[in-house]
Amino acid sequence: MIHFVMPRSTWMGWMAPRQDGETAQGWIHRSLREASDGGLLRQGAAVPSTRALATHLGVARGTVIAAYEQLAVEGYLESRGGSGTRVSVAVPPTWPLRPVPRPLAAPRRRSAATLAAETPLARVVLGPGSPFPAREVGAPRALAPHQPDVREFPVAVWQRLHTRCWRRDGPALMRDAPPQGDLRLRQAIASYVAVARGVKCDPAQVVVVASVQQGLDLVARLALPAGASVWMEDPGYVGARRVLEACGADVRPVAVDEDGLDIGHARAIAPAARLAYVTPSRQAPLGVALSLPRRRALLEHAARTGMWIFEDDYDSEYRFNARPIPALKAMDTAGRVLLAGSFGKLLFPGLRVSYLVLPEGWVEPVATALSLAARHVPLLPQRVLATFMEEGWLDRHVRRMRRVYAARAECLSEQARRHWDGLLQLPAVQAGLDTVGRLAPGHEAGSCALRLRRAGVHVHPLSSYACVDRLPPALVMGFAAYSEAEIAGACQAIGKVLSAPG
């Protein structure tokens, strides 16, 4: 294994001349690939930091990050925590299976040759980078937030159910499934949300979708004419904000305080909003619950103005010291709330099964829209999940993980007390998979997060979730996906980095 680190001065020597009409990202991507294929960059060689290369080339850092991520996905680069990004030692063994045909040598006339940012979706995806979509795959790195621990999942049970479903339902699994979702799964979900979320509903109100994102996308495309205004929590879940923007909505950032979404602020800045996106049970990312008076005010406003409420109930089952807070949907007598829940955080993200519980008049349009825009969620995981739920495995798993995650939250608190005194202040963690630590005055969250990343700790600055800068410097960090040893190690590293001169 050769660890040939290029001298700093020749770091960028492998950049090829930029071709006419080539995007900056394509240029970086091609240069690094050609340099690696051609032996100019040896295996194990460090590549410059994204910041350094961006400065050197005079391009946005997001462009370099995107190129590096693409190269990582292709197996050319690998990130090694503290020691930066390097050229992969082992080019993936299956690459190439046969000589890789080069892309067609297209004549590089570029009149209307590339995609222009002429639609809301194109403006979002071609616009400046954001933390979404997360391109990192593989095991999450401590203490990346919003991650469950898939290592604790009863995978043997799941596999057994897979085999059983194939054996029992083979031909049905190979055919197209109803776009609304498998009836057995919808029944299991209706029973589940009744018990776990306090929401009484009929299986006929449930639509199975691939992800909460997909549910929000369909709902927004159905309900929001171009330019319609939407209440969006700020700080809030960036993925949701981007989906709403991509549908052409006028997304209004509404302040969040210790009682959740500030309804008064929302009413003031967008009295005629068509939709509100909220995470009432555990605000993402702040972790606060929407207070009862605020819930009432929100529902009352919706009933009065005809606003729809999209309730993203993403991880509220994990509350450690009390019963989960019932969903807002449980109080929805006027039929204004569209409840969305996911099994990604409860079970594992790769499952790609989520659900919507919809008011009257919404089921048929959403199922038809899903069927148009994506057909349906595959039946196999739906059947496996239905069986998993019917046989009590879901309840058992959630109960067990609640204990595991509570212990890890407690471990994080303890380690924080030991290593972070005066540097980073943590609230009492009572729920969820992550929390927000407030930085001592004088720290800047973005640069802290970057320095921590270099030390192998992957936390997010709170500011990356916000549109409007009204927040104290803080870091969003996960605990659920990491062992107590991993948490202790990361807390120590954080203490070290934050106490060192910036």
Added chain:
Amino acid sequence: MIHFVMPRSTWMGWMAPRQDGETAQGWIHRSLREASDGGLLRQGAAVPSTRALATHLGVARGTVIAAYEQLAVEGYLESRGGSGTRVSVAVPPTWPLRPVPRPLAAPRRRSAATLAAETPLARVVLGPGSPFPAREVGAPRALAPHQPDVREFPVAVWQRLHTRCWRRDGPALMRDAPPQGDLRLRQAIASYVAVARGVKCDPAQVVVVASVQQGLDLVARLALPAGASVWMEDPGYVGARRVLEACGADVRPVAVDEDGLDIGHARAIAPAARLAYVTPSRQAPLGVALSLPRRRALLEHAARTGMWIFEDDYDSEYRFNARPIPALKAMDTAGRVLLAGSFGKLLFPGLRVSYLVLPEGWVEPVATALSLAARHVPLLPQRVLATFMEEGWLDRHVRRMRRVYAARAECLSEQARRHWDGLLQLPAVQAGLDTVGRLAPGHEAGSCALRLRRAGVHVHPLSSYACVDRLPPALVMGFAAYSEAEIAGACQAIGKVLSAPG
């Protein structure tokens, strides 16, 4: 088992009084459910035909169809081929698992209470019915078109690969996957399209999507500003047309003749189209191939005007007497063609894995858009499929099915000669899963299809694929999914129905 058929005069007696603000579909749905739950409609009882009920109630027939389909999905109704639709004898055994909570009794004030048709997607899904989305699940009924035979799929091999992938890649399968798709699958697809479709591409140009519909939806949302005009084959694939309409496009129906899409007509009616949707290898549903001069003209127009071409290459691998016609993408030197292919017809529809092969500058936007709008295709089926392809199973299966389908096409021709003389004229079937039979003068395709449906033969009138009425009366019928005995039986039934007085 009680087969209590109500006397014709009391057929509609179970309709409940319509509630204030209730949609017609909701009214029919609720009435039939309540009548069934309350014992007013007994198990096995015939319900009126959709046409009769629509006439009786004075509502659109599509509304009744939608309500019946919903009830069928919920297990209340079942269709029994020749004997019409009946109340299910066995309400699904798992229903209800526990007393089904009734939907929340929402106060029925209806100011802005239901979804309005204010967006292109809402206008499509709330608009008049269409053959899409197909709500029929379960085994296809002879001779429903566009269906492969899943009974012939090597399901034991597939299950074995499932188990192997779980064992080998368990933790990776549980995590989020790269939105562009699994690298191993993208490599397999690049190798596959090179050999099978004549398209040289790099795995970096491939994006894995859930369905061709999803690919088209993302492409249209990225490339089509509101009102942008699109060339759409007419007759053509209704699912695609509806997706384009749902994205707000101005979809222009372009005539199709024996050489495929009429480029001259297209240029005349929409010279500045942003996108063309085409099925060049085997036009859906007519089955003709786009001629070489037309291919050149289409590519030339696209290169000159900056139009994009969406090539839906949905079942072109099945050509019986010659090598498959190379994809249009194989000639695309200017980088204007977005090739979409599906494994749904090659393997089985429930798989939900399709792919796009994209020109430069499109991969990153499409992958990001997919990640926003739906996250990613689950990794498990991607890995299983990649292994299936790497180990040669796909090639073997396609080669075998080509022989099976060719024999069935031949059987259809023979039976047609025997039973349809002078009634329905069939072209020589050389490819695909279905074909179009031309009706003798005096027949009306829509009413023929309805009468055939009552006789248990599920064919589509060609007119249901068209916007503009410029076609002779004809029926679209499948042969691939049915045994030779099933084909013979259906042909005999068709002969009998068509020779009977209409």
